[in-house]
Amino acid sequence: MEPGYTIHKHHHHIGWDNANAPVLTIASGAAVEIETVDSSGGQLSPDSSVADIATLDFDMINPVTGPIFIDGARPGDVLQITLESFKPSGWGWTANIPGFGLLADQFEDPALHIWSYDTQSLAPALYGKYGRVPLKPFAGTVGLAPAEPGTHSIVPPRRVGGNMDIRDLAAGSVLYLPIEVDGALFSLGDTHAAQGDGEVCGTAIESPMDVALTFDLVKGADLAFPRFTTAGPVTRHLDEKGYEVTTGVGPDLMTGARDAVSGMIDLLTAQHGMAPVEAYMLCSVCGDLRISEIVDQPNWIVSFYFPRIVFE
Amino acid sequence: MEPGYTIHKHHHHIGWDNANAPVLTIASGAAVEIETVDSSGGQLSPDSSVADIATLDFDMINPVTGPIFIDGARPGDVLQITLESFKPSGWGWTANIPGFGLLADQFEDPALHIWSYDTQSLAPALYGKYGRVPLKPFAGTVGLAPAEPGTHSIVPPRRVGGNMDIRDLAAGSVLYLPIEVDGALFSLGDTHAAQGDGEVCGTAIESPMDVALTFDLVKGADLAFPRFTTAGPVTRHLDEKGYEVTTGVGPDLMTGARDAVSGMIDLLTAQHGMAPVEAYMLCSVCGDLRISEIVDQPNWIVSFYFPRIVFE
Numbered sequence: 001m002e003p004g005y006t007i008h009k010h011h012h013h014i015g016w017d018n019a020n021a022p023v024l025t026i027a028s029g030a031a032v033e034i035e036t037v038d039s040s041g042g043q044l045s046p047d048s049s050v051a052d053i054a055t056l057d058f059d060m061i062n063p064v065t066g067p068i069f070i071d072g073a074r075p076g077d078v079l080q081i082t083l084e085s086f087k088p089s090g091w092g093w094t095a096n097i098p099g100f101g102l103l104a105d106q107f108e109d110p111a112l113h114i115w116s117y118d119t120q121s122l123a124p125a126l127y128g129k130y131g132r133v134p135l136k137p138f139a140g141t142v143g144l145a146p147a148e149p150g151t152h153s154i155v156p157p158r159r160v161g162g163n164m165d166i167r168d169l170a171a172g173s174v175l176y177l178p179i180e181v182d183g184a185l186f187s188l189g190d191t192h193a194a195q196g197d198g199e200v201c202g203t204a205i206e207s208p209m210d211v212a213l214t215f216d217l218v219k220g221a222d223l224a225f226p227r228f229t230t231a232g233p234v235t236r237h238l239d240e241k242g243y244e245v246t247t248g249v250g251p252d253l254m255t256g257a258r259d260a261v262s263g264m265i266d267l268l269t270a271q272h273g274m275a276p277v278e279a280y281m282l283c284s285v286c287g288d289l290r291i292s293e294i295v296d297q298p299n300w301i302v303s304f305y306f307p308r309i310v311f312e
Numbered sequence: 313m314e315p316g317y318t319i320h321k322h323h324h325h326i327g328w329d330n331a332n333a334p335v336l337t338i339a340s341g342a343a344v345e346i347e348t349v350d351s352s353g354g355q356l357s358p359d360s361s362v363a364d365i366a367t368l369d370f371d372m373i374n375p376v377t378g379p380i381f382i383d384g385a386r387p388g389d390v391l392q393i394t395l396e397s398f399k400p401s402g403w404g405w406t407a408n409i410p411g412f413g414l415l416a417d418q419f420e421d422p423a424l425h426i427w428s429y430d431t432q433s434l435a436p437a438l439y440g441k442y443g444r445v446p447l448k449p450f451a452g453t454v455g456l457a458p459a460e461p462g463t464h465s466i467v468p469p470r471r472v473g474g475n476m477d478i479r480d481l482a483a484g485s486v487l488y489l490p491i492e493v494d495g496a497l498f499s500l501g502d503t504h505a506a507q508g509d510g511e512v513c514g515t516a517i518e519s520p521m522d523v524a525l526t527f528d529l530v531k532g533a534d535l536a537f538p539r540f541t542t543a544g545p546v547t548r549h550l551d552e553k554g555y556e557v558t559t560g561v562g563p564d565l566m567t568g569a570r571d572a573v574s575g576m577i578d579l580l581t582a583q584h585g586m587a588p589v590e591a592y593m594l595c596s597v598c599g600d601l602r603i604s605e606i607v608d609q610p611n612w613i614v615s616f617y618f619p620r621i622v623f624e
Binding site for chain 2: 100156157166198199200201225228231234236239243245246249253259262263266288290293295296299301302305
């Protein structure tokens with residue numbers, strides 16, 4: 001469907017607030033194209049260096065374009081969002097931002113990688129001399145305004161969505177979000193060119209792009225949490241050569257996740273000679289955290305799957 | 313490689329104990345075929361009914377065949393285990409066992425499904441009138457004796473492996489386990505015809521089968537936790553039609569996992585008319601728990617991926 005509306009990227013907001021004035025009102029069934037600013041809020045560019053990470057203004061982080069008022073939407077309804085297509089910009093960044101990320105206690109220094117990729121072919125993007133990362137553009141932040149008044153941080157996702165960073169919210173996926181306020185008040189941003197399950201270092205391939213969507217209102221379809229449907233397989237761009245997998249074993253899932261990622265960083269540094277922080281950022285953009293078992297009391301297994309195609 | 317040795321299934325033990333006498337001593341490089349008893353310890357059969365779940369003797373649960381003493385293995389070494397092939401039996405069972413499983417508080421009554429499948433074609437196995445589950449045989453319990461003396465429960469996995477229930481420990485995978493005792497003392501059992509990441513109801517398609525393996529000793533390759541390499545893609549038998557995905561959003565990964573699985577049970581019961589416990593068992597044998605993001609403080613997202621091919 002051709003988008004009936006375009007929302008330009010200067011129509012963005014920081015944080016969620018159901019008092020934000022809509023920039024567009026649409027009927028159910030409408031198609032919209034949304035431009036986004038990258039998650040640094042325009043503070044980083046293809047020319048940025050690691051020094052720019054240390055001076056990031058966090059009050060500008062993760063702008064989202066919107067909000068869109070969906071006519072007739074009421075609390076208790078569900079908004080069905082079809083992610084039709086992505087027009088990527090061809091550049092992106094991945095950073096280790098001190099204080100942020102699964103292993104923030106172990107990686108205290110800023111780091112930055114600037115990516116360049118072909119917007120037509122979307123061929124795997126070069127990661128220095130080490131390998132190539134397959135791409136799959138998606139929207140990291142897709143959400144609605146929460147019922148609770150006031151301004152809420154953009155960082156945590158909520159039951160109305162938001163900064164979910166689910167790497168399969170890509171072209172063809174259909175997302176269902178519970179509505180808490182009249183008009184739903186939809187916004188989107190934080191587009192990524194690639195990310196693994198977990199986004200373990202805290203950033204993906206952060207890359208501005210335009211996103212085409214359609215909206216449909218599902219009346220009275222009460223939903224506890226977001227759900228979605230993928231149009232087809234989700235890892236075919238990654239899985240052809242299989243995986244290296246590390247694990248964490250123990251009674252706490254968070255500790256298991258940290259152990260599994262630490263094990264993969266050790267493996268990648270030993271096998272490929274990269275610095276630990278380089279391995280950490282690479283894990284974030286293409287490795288997947290899975291819960292292999294969560295029932296063999298009292299020890300669970302969290303596994304980290306790294307796709308071997310990156311090096312082949 | 314043709315197996316040089318066969319260990320029959322009566323050579324099994326319950327629990328881990330480094331005082332168990334080896335049933336076989338091999339050199340690094342040897343190939344072995346291992347017969348297994350199903351995880352009920354032979355208490356269930358293709359003729360069992362749900363009444364048999366209530367009377368299960370837990371002292372017989374999860375026998376493992378072994379132990380095998382690997383000549384020259386010392387603490388600090390690593391045992392490399394290549395899972396060469398599986399000869400499945402053609403039958404299996406999945407149960408809800410009261411007190412066991414991710415949602416044990418919500419599913420208090422026993423339930424049982426008996427599976428039948430073709431051992432040659434390994435075609436997807438019929439789940440009543442609802443659909444067909446793609447199969448991938450693997451070993452749920454693969455481990456070594458721990459250093460700590462005494463008998464240890466077979467249920468929890470440890471850093472030396474054990475009841476890991478990692479569904480990608482299938483044909484072609486190469487597993488690396490840290491060795492804690494002289495001879496490593498390897499045992500294997502709990503073979504499964506299919507399971508999703510998480511094994512959420514606590515059982516998979518529990519199915520006795522013979523497993524062919526080769527063993528190689530890696531001297532001095534100290535390892536914190538198990539790791540493995542898969543020979544190729546791990547979900548191609550499942551992913552062709554995409555996924556239905558439910559999520560849990562919040563500050564605790566365990567709660568998120570429970571919410572995501574509960575959401576999928578609600579969806580499957582609404583869309584396919586199956587009883588909640590039937591949906592729960594189906595989720596266990598083919599749905600996957602993934603950690604979509606673990607960095608957007610303070611709320612993480614756990615997602616449950618259910619393959620749509622089951623119904624198509």
